[in-house]
Structures are given as structure tokens and as C-alpha cells.
Amino acid sequence: MSDDWHFDTQAIHAGAAPDPATGARQVPIYQTTAYQFKDADHAARLFNLQEVGYIYSRLTNPTVQALQTRLAALEGGAGAVACSSGHAAQIMALFPLMGPGRNLIASTRLYGGTVTQFSQTIRRFGWSAKFVDLDDLDALREAIDDDTRAIFCESISNPGGYVTDLPAVAEVADAAGIPLIVDNTLATPVLCRPLEMGATLVVHSLTKYLTGNGTVMGGAVIDSGKFDWSASDKFPSLSAEEPAYHGLKFHETFGPAAFTFHSIAIGLRDLGMTLNPQAAHYTLMGTETLGLRMQRHVENAVKVAEWLEADPRVTEVSYAGLKSSPYNDRAQRLYPRGAGAIFNFKVKGGYEACVKLIGALKLFSHVANLGDTRSLAIHSASTTHRQLTPEQLEAAGAPLDAVRLSIGIENVEDIIADLDQALSTATA
Incomplete structure (x- = not known):
């Protein structure tokens, strides 16, 4: 070597x-x-x-x-x-x-x-x-x-x-x-x-x-x-x-x-x-495929985050890869190849809308994992971060009205289409 x-x-x-x-x-x-x-x-x-x-x-x-x-x-x-x-x-x-x-x-x-x-x-x-x-x-x-x-x-x-x-x-x-x-x-x-x-x-x-x-x-x-x-x-x-x-x-x-x-x-x-x-x-x-996969994960995550940020059914997207993020300058300086493929977004309608969205997703898997080739989604506050106090949830970036996405390497148009139909159900 x-x-x-x-x-x-x-x-x-x-x-x-x-x-x-x-x-x-x-x-x-x-x-x-x-x-x-x-x-x-x-x-x-x-x-x-x-x-x-x-x-x-x-x-x-x-x-x-x-x-x-x-x-x-x-x-x-x-x-x-x-x-x-x-x-x-x-x-x-x-x-x-x-x-x-x-x-x-x-x-x-x-x-x-x-x-x-x-x-x-x-x-x-x-x-x-x-x-x-x-x-x-x-x-x-x-x-x-x-x-x-x-x-x-x-x-x-x-x-x-x-x-x-x-x-x-x-x-x-x-x-x-x-x-x-x-x-x-x-x-x-x-x-x-x-x-x-x-x-x-x-x-x-x-x-x-x-x-x-x-x-x-x-x-x-x-x-x-x-x-x-x-x-x-x-x-x-x-x-x-x-x-x-x-x-x-x-x-x-x-x-x-x-x-x-x-x-x-x-x-x-x-x-x-x-x-x-x-x-x-x-x-x-x-x-062996880590470099290739991470490139695709990041490319997809940026496109999905930008689409969500522009959607009126979404109130906030927490992703350092977005130019609107307060951490974007830091990400550009220290993480020039991308800010990862994990982020939160908030749905109009709060907690109840988040639960409906999770139930309506079809391509995304609802699992307690991340970093998979598949796109994954979960409501962190009621699952992976359930043991935390409300103050700890906010500090950790897992508020009650947010869904965590782990963006996979599928075709990004399919990922966005699934989120689109789930948002329609969640905010109907």
C-alpha cells in the first residue's frame, strides 16, 4: 500500500x-x-x-x-x-x-x-x-x-x-x-x-x-x-x-x-x-464505493433541500448546504465537498402534519437508521430523541414539528415526487 x-x-x-x-x-x-x-x-x-x-x-x-x-x-x-x-x-x-x-x-x-x-x-x-x-x-x-x-x-x-x-x-x-x-x-x-x-x-x-x-x-x-x-x-x-x-x-x-x-x-x-x-x-x-456514494448523496440532498425550501407547505429547512443557512459559510470553508445528506425540515401544521407525512411516504423507508443507499425518514422527537427534554430537543435540532431525512442515492426526481405527494396528504 x-x-x-x-x-x-x-x-x-x-x-x-x-x-x-x-x-x-x-x-x-x-x-x-x-x-x-x-x-x-x-x-x-x-x-x-x-x-x-x-x-x-x-x-x-x-x-x-x-x-x-x-x-x-x-x-x-x-x-x-x-x-x-x-x-x-x-x-x-x-x-x-x-x-x-x-x-x-x-x-x-x-x-x-x-x-x-x-x-x-x-x-x-x-x-x-x-x-x-x-x-x-x-x-x-x-x-x-x-x-x-x-x-x-x-x-x-x-x-x-x-x-x-x-x-x-x-x-x-x-x-x-x-x-x-x-x-x-x-x-x-x-x-x-x-x-x-x-x-x-x-x-x-x-x-x-x-x-x-x-x-x-x-x-x-x-x-x-x-x-x-x-x-x-x-x-x-x-x-x-x-x-x-x-x-x-x-x-x-x-x-x-x-x-x-x-x-x-x-x-x-x-x-x-x-x-x-x-x-x-x-x-x-x-x-470501496464510499466516494462515489457520498458524491451522489450530497448532490441529491442539495436538490431535495432546495426544492423543500421553495415549497409553501414547508416552513423551514435546516441544512448547511443551503445558501440561506447560517452555517453555509462554515460548511463551504471546512466541508467544501458537501454538508452531508441528513437534515430536518418543518411542515406547516406542526406535529400532526409530520406524523401524517411519515405515514404517507412510499419511497422513503420509515426506520431508525441513516446513511443507507435508500432514502429514509423519521420523526426524531418521538423516536430517536424521545428520551430528551423539550429544551434538549431544541438544542439538539430535533424539535417536535420537524422530520429528519436521510437522502439516498435513488433518482432525485423520484425522491422529490414522493415528498410532494406526502406533503399533499400531510397538509390537506
Whole structure:
């Protein structure tokens, strides 16, 4: 593999050399639990992290490793670890950083499930989250305290389509000596490369665009390899002696690969959030067409959003790809290849009209997913964001009178025709 290859070439070839045993050109599905050791010394070296290799598929698997290599290449990272879901990836990203009494700063504009995970579930670990509007950099700086261990945001938010000023947020994180974690699921590395904008870690739900066909549950964490985990005593899991490995210090031993090694040797070992090899295989196949698909997703989304904005039955379209959006200038500057294909729109008639519209759609699928080749629609406030308070719904971009669309790669005229007939029913 060459580091000089362009993105679309990496999307096909990174991590996918011909199988050394058979010459198979596509990455095989290594459906195995364990791996034969050469001898006792070989096994000991693997377990001591003195040699890289395969031990047990909870930790490492050749199919999953091929995917990890590709994801790291596409995001421009030093390493990646794949896991069982996007939610698992978020915990995997935080696990080496946090501890009882520690907190993270989270954007107010997040997927509803992430808000619940951060506001409720992580409390059981003794962690906590402070939710801040990341457009207010002064408020962000003020929220950081001695116990803050990370800042978390989405590059493009779900469901409101808001685009984050990643370089500005990364500058605040860098000044505070803490990592910036960016969920890049909606943008994908086609539209945004957060590590190049100063982020430390990128997380993905592989379930969405990277696989792209609604068949896989999976997640991933990609590390920039650039953060100095030993610059302070804030991150002892990476900088201090690890008792489980006879005092080994991950950052001292593995350098830029420290986070990735820790996530496999400690995170996957003890949390067990493993990605299965068949899911990895499906995602590898999905990434091969990622560049082509994202181009079509964005082209369709712009046309649909412009059509909706001009329709008198629609009161508002929240999409940074529209010239009328307050975030259009930012999107043009930071996301020049497009502002994604997820956005909200409000229907005249409010909540009741939204419910009628969802029921009248024929081409669109009414599902709790996004990033599929198919166009999808959902009423976020009553489903994916149902657990949030009215104030949290507004902050997250999921008001009661809005429908979220995930624009697929079908013919755009068919997409618009379906919305047209559904709007007629909803506003009759």
C-alpha cells in the first residue's frame, strides 16, 4: 500500500493485499475463534505485547484488521480499532481517558442516544458530561476544569445537520491539554477529515455510510497518533505503568500507536465490544464505493433541500448546504465537498402534519437508521430523541414539528415526487 495513493484508491486497496495462503483477491472472512501458536515462546511474546499477531478473535482477527487498516488510511490516522457498534466506539474512545470523578465536555448538538449515554449511562462508571454549545468558545473554555478529560462533538450533527467549527474547537482542546473526539459518521472522511483539523480521535458508526446498505452493526475509533499522553498525569492508563502487563507503559512503549494498542489489549480484552469478521467484510466492501456514494448523496440532498425550501407547505429547512443557512459559510470553508445528506425540515401544521407525512411516504423507508443507499425518514422527537427534554430537543435540532431525512442515492426526481405527494396528504 502506498501513502501517496488518493482517497478513492485507498478505499479499495488499503488493508486488502491478496491473501498470502490462497491468493484470494478479496479479503477472506476469517471465521475463527482462535489461532495456532508456533510454540510456547511465541505465545508468551504475543501475550506480553512483545510481538504483534493473532491470539483470540475477541482481540484481533485478520478480516477485522484489514478493515482497521483501511479506516486508519481513510481518516489519515496512525491506527484504528473496530468494535461492535457506534455506541460501543464512544465508550471505547473514552475508556482509556476517563475515571471516577472525571468529566467530558459534550456538544449540545448530538444524536439523542449519545445525549442519553453521556447524561445518564456513563454516570454508572463515575463519569459525567457537561453539555455546551460549541459555537460559544468562551463557554467551552469556562466549562473545562481540572477533571475534564475530553471534548466530544459530531462533525455534522444528527439530526439537525449543523456543522461544527472543528479547528476552533480543536484549538481550545489543545490549549487545555485534552483530546478532541469527533464523531465523523455523518460526514465520513469523504467530506471531512477531523484529524487534519486538530482532532485527536475520530469515532464512527460503521452501520451508516461506511457500510452503506443497512446490513451491519459496527463502530470504530481512529487515533491521530499525535497526542502526547505523557505530557501530564491526566491519562495514567496510557502514560503510567499498567499492572496487567508487568508495569508496561503504553505511550512509552508504543508511541503513536499507544491508544490503539491499549484499546485492543485492555479495551477489547475487558469490555468485549468485538466486531465480528463477517460485519468487517461487509464494511470493507461498502468502503470501496464510499466516494462515489457520498458524491451522489450530497448532490441529491442539495436538490431535495432546495426544492423543500421553495415549497409553501414547508416552513423551514435546516441544512448547511443551503445558501440561506447560517452555517453555509462554515460548511463551504471546512466541508467544501458537501454538508452531508441528513437534515430536518418543518411542515406547516406542526406535529400532526409530520406524523401524517411519515405515514404517507412510499419511497422513503420509515426506520431508525441513516446513511443507507435508500432514502429514509423519521420523526426524531418521538423516536430517536424521545428520551430528551423539550429544551434538549431544541438544542439538539430535533424539535417536535420537524422530520429528519436521510437522502439516498435513488433518482432525485423520484425522491422529490414522493415528498410532494406526502406533503399533499400531510397538509390537506
